[in-house]
Amino acid sequence: MLLIPCPYCGPRPEIEFAYGGEAHVVRAADPRQVDDAGWTEFLYFRNNPRGDHAERWRHAFGCGRFFNVKRNTYTDQIEASYRIGETRP
């Protein structure tokens, strides 16, 4: 089980959290300008690296807030957690 550092509440066990998928996936500002390839990428394609991965978590059984985590997907070590809107470390 991961020990996840919530930027608002501090380190808490993983069972308090819900995983929110890859972070920094941005919906186009003007959807009418997005072609089929762009929509396919936005809807279905995600980074699946063996190594550093930026991902969203929500402290579902705590403060309830979303935040981002940088985790190594091979070692499962969490390298950083940061608030939504902050730049990726």
Next chain:
Amino acid sequence: MQRYSALALLKQTLQNHKGWQPQWRDPEPKRAYDAIIIGGGGHGLGAAYYLARKHGIRNVAVLEKGWIGGGNTGRNTTIIRSNYLFDESAALYDHALDLWEGLSQELNYNVMFSQRGVLMIAHNVHDEQSFKRHVYSNRLNGVDNAWLTPEQAKAFCPPLNIAPGMRHAVTGAALQRRAGTARHDAVAWGYARAADALGVDIIQNCEVTGIDRDASGRVTGVQTTRGAIASRKVGVSAAGSTSLVMEMAGLRMPLESYPLQALVSEPLKPIFPCVVMSNTIHAYISQSDKGELVIGAGTDAYVSYSQRGALHIATHTLEAICELFPIFRRMRMMRNWGGIVDVTPDRSPILGKTPVPGLYVNCGWGTGGFKATPGAADLFAHTIARDDPHPINAPFNLERFGAGRLIDEAAAAAVAH
């Protein structure tokens, strides 16, 4: 190939078993092959076997970075069934089931295929509606599946607890009698031995580090930890590592890799006659011929390549097992492990050509690849040999996401992910 039979066993017994030969060679990689398969699991070894036997392409190498059958082939819970909802999936998984039925004879290798039946337990109205819909859809597709009352389910599987006081009471079950289990290691070994006998080189401890392409973009070979190997056809059958291998050819895949866990108990006398799955409280269980209870747990919530899962996931499954089968409450678990499963957005596999000429992919089986092993291998070999998919695997192409022709089997995949 040294054929196995009762007579061969008797002959070897008289010679103190000193005449058994290795089941496959350990060759050095050649400079070039007609086809290369990346990944020596059941799917990859099977594809090499069918390329050699059905399509006459015998100059084939299977490249495996570890040892054959050491990935998900050796880590799954060996369940085989074909009761999927949609026409495309029913055809795909039933094709595999057809091949399973003759596999031991075909390979001259006992894969211990046992059609002991798979019982999928319903716990609420939603389960009943969903399972009955599957039963009716399966019947229309000629796939056997039947609805049982709780009493009928208990008659089929006596250890099952159907007491009304349970937190998640059993309200019925869907039973596929033709489904069952097989010995997973034997599937990899049987295909390896049969493929080797037809001339296929099985090269272990050989990790692919790059995919070579010419100016037109066509595949020309691979770079490996044991040198460069040329080939105009490369099939990727690398399960959880598919995204990483495809990236070597500059292709992004609609896949995410998650750890999936399983565990086995201490061995018991025969007690458990079938396979039982519960999607809702999330457990699946069967008993191996060695006597261990084989228990499947869930995936972790997050992308990971760690090949081990979190303990709370296994705990959750064991809680469900203890409620469904109170008889097992004092059992001790012996081993617990994880494998990395590659999951697509629609929970259906990708099996076909890619935008890179000469590069083929068989991936995205998520938590349910073992059951499809012979079918997927056969269809993958067909696709590679003809450079054109078979009608059964044609719908499982990479383009379906952009085209919006998804095959959404999220409800049929037993593991919630």
